[in-house]
Amino acid sequence: MELSIIKIGGNIIDDEAKLSAFLDAFAAVPDKKILVHGGGKLATKVAEGLGIRQQLVDGRRITDAETLRVVTMVYAGTINKNIVAQLQARGCSAVGLTGADGNAILSHRRVHASIDYGFVGDVDQVNTPFLTSLLQQDNTLVFAPITHDGKGQLLNTNADTIAQELARALSTSFEVNLVYSFEKSGVLLDAEDDRSVIGLLRPSEYEDLKARKVIFAGMIPKLDNAFAALRSGVSRVIIGRAEELPLLLAGKAGTTIQHE
Amino acid sequence: MELSIIKIGGNIIDDEAKLSAFLDAFAAVPDKKILVHGGGKLATKVAEGLGIRQQLVDGRRITDAETLRVVTMVYAGTINKNIVAQLQARGCSAVGLTGADGNAILSHRRVHASIDYGFVGDVDQVNTPFLTSLLQQDNTLVFAPITHDGKGQLLNTNADTIAQELARALSTSFEVNLVYSFEKSGVLLDAEDDRSVIGLLRPSEYEDLKARKVIFAGMIPKLDNAFAALRSGVSRVIIGRAEELPLLLAGKAGTTIQHE
Known part of the structure; x- marks a missing residue:
């Protein structure tokens, strides 16, 4: 569930x-x-x-x-x-x-x-x-x-941290979606352009973007945490505006971070 | 239970x-x-x-x-x-x-x-x-x-009121003891003498004490509430000092209000 x-x-x-x-x-x-x-x-x-x-x-x-x-x-x-x-x-x-x-x-x-x-x-x-x-x-x-x-x-x-620890612990009993409300529309390719949201981010893509220094430094700790959550059993981590919650959960807004 | x-x-x-x-x-x-x-x-x-x-x-x-x-x-x-x-x-x-x-x-x-x-x-x-x-x-x-x-x-x-309403509602599932912490040792025969605690008070005794005006006016609303709680299914109402909680529950301190 x-x-x-x-x-x-x-x-x-x-x-x-x-x-x-x-x-x-x-x-x-x-x-x-x-x-x-x-x-x-x-x-x-x-x-x-x-x-x-x-x-x-x-x-x-x-x-x-x-x-x-x-x-x-x-x-x-x-x-x-x-x-x-x-x-x-x-x-x-x-x-x-x-x-x-x-x-x-x-x-x-x-x-x-x-x-x-x-x-x-x-x-x-x-x-x-x-x-x-x-x-x-x-x-x-x-x-x-x-x-x-x-x-x-x-x-x-x-x-x-509380959200992440709850997600990790409860992923043994549930299929967990962890949503972080964020002041921007999601993870951006261009920090200045709110329309440059990366819709889907998987580990290999993240490594690639980090290597190419496309993802700006401020996002790296947040994303490292998100990928750590995935590795600990969480199904999906979603980053985006809380105002768009239904769209975030439907994968139609924000950045969804998930396994390959 | x-x-x-x-x-x-x-x-x-x-x-x-x-x-x-x-x-x-x-x-x-x-x-x-x-x-x-x-x-x-x-x-x-x-x-x-x-x-x-x-x-x-x-x-x-x-x-x-x-x-x-x-x-x-x-x-x-x-x-x-x-x-x-x-x-x-x-x-x-x-x-x-x-x-x-x-x-x-x-x-x-x-x-x-x-x-x-x-x-x-x-x-x-x-x-x-x-x-x-x-x-x-x-x-x-x-x-x-x-x-x-x-x-x-x-x-x-x-x-x-919250304590009383909880006691009433939960008395359908449990044998409820309702304890009111009080600044005196219990219901007193002599309002000035903390040693004059009435240990056990049943409806007939209460009516008698009220008729004889032994129970002072300030206690009457509290006791009326206690007897109302009994009538609504609560097993015992206990009035006394919270500091004596184990003795209150054992019926060895305070005033226990219960059915005949």
């Missing part, structure tokens, strides 16, 4: 009309589905309102205890529960989760030689039986980008 | 040491269990921090849109997810829910002849199959006092 795992970012979450249109399309996706949402501007706004200053070290955001409190509020509270209520209104029985709920995603606090990222989690394990059981009972899952360490500590965790 | 539904209030949630001790005891409760938590002082603190003024009409709190946003953050985000993570650390596989998740508790915005309470929900329906399925798969449920109207609107909902 197919399972679509769709990650959306701040550009959708921050725009009420865009989010509403996206949720219409998401609710209409057939079979099993999981939505993974990122944060958006609300967390910054709430942190500013509460006088919590953003910690930056070498240009990277640090999740200190106060920031963790804010992202837990905003991601797992406001954003997650509003999306769940809006999906319910569309006849889609959604259940909102963090990695702590049902021990869904266990992680550990990031260890780094020189930077202390604070309360940031790197994923160790996905509770596949728990999630499979919820999905098989026709629940749609909505994940906030928060995990836990099994010792009582919540951890801020990258939403792209 | 027994199901314990335990409601805790701000006096436990606001005190880190008390909450930790309570969660130790709660994690150790055998069989199926549900925790319903109220709000505590954090919501007021966050609202003040964000410059949101508390609306009061005739001395009653009004949940305007801004206040709803804050209680959703604090109840469903901070408090709920921290309790879930702490229960996971105690080997208890908790799943945090609002009434929107899995359409668990459907409500409607309160209709009142003279007061507009704002975004406050009165419960219409509990999704018993969804909750029973989660419980039968050995999940412990942790409810934040937020429900939804099925049309995309979240609603602030009294935690005592």
Whole structure:
């Protein structure tokens, strides 16, 4: 059975009309589905309102205890529960989760030689039986980008990583389509031309484009991750605009990354 | 099979040491269990921090849109997810829910002849199959006092009411013990003497104590609700200090309200 795992970012979450249109399309996706949402501007706004200053070290955001409190509020509270209520209104029985709920995603606090990222989690394990059981009972899952360490500590965790780890773990039970919402129409041959989307990208073509330096540097980590997901069992990775979700899943928009 | 539904209030949630001790005891409760938590002082603190003024009409709190946003953050985000993570650390596989998740508790915005309470929900329906399925798969449920109207609107909902509605609905599948955490040791014969706890209270005794005006007025709505819960199928209602949870469930502390 197919399972679509769709990650959306701040550009959708921050725009009420865009989010509403996206949720219409998401609710209409057939079979099993999981939505993974990122944060958006609300967390910054709430942190500013509460006088919590953003910690930056070498240009990277640090999740200190106060920031963790804010992202837990905003991601797992406001954003997650509003999306769940809006999906319910569309006849889609959604259940909102963090990695702590049902021990869904266990992680550990990031260890780094020189930077202390604070309360940031790197994923160790996905509770596949728990999630499979919820999905098989026709629940749609909505994940906030928060995990836990099994010792009582919540951890801020990258939403792209959560989507990828869920896709990898659930590919043992489902035929998984992993969709990354992107601010461009897909992977472009010409970074300046949104019409130059590569519709289908397979490993050999990717190697060729990389060798010819046609794919611009910024896309390489994203695509390396996408191909790693394929190798770990995911059926297809699709990159494109969340606004075009039905077309993305039908292979009529965005870039579909799949095996030869 | 027994199901314990335990409601805790701000006096436990606001005190880190008390909450930790309570969660130790709660994690150790055998069989199926549900925790319903109220709000505590954090919501007021966050609202003040964000410059949101508390609306009061005739001395009653009004949940305007801004206040709803804050209680959703604090109840469903901070408090709920921290309790879930702490229960996971105690080997208890908790799943945090609002009434929107899995359409668990459907409500409607309160209709009142003279007061507009704002975004406050009165419960219409509990999704018993969804909750029973989660419980039968050995999940412990942790409810934040937020429900939804099925049309995309979240609603602030009294935690005592949520506990009672869950108890009523689930009593068709389980033998339900409903425990209300209380700031006194139980129902008292002498409101000034914490040692005058009535250990066991049955309908005929209650009518007698009411007629003799032994039970002070403030307790009557609470006890009327408890006896209504009994009549709706709940096995026992227990009122006492959450700090004494194991003794309460063993009938060795607090007031147990049950049939003749």
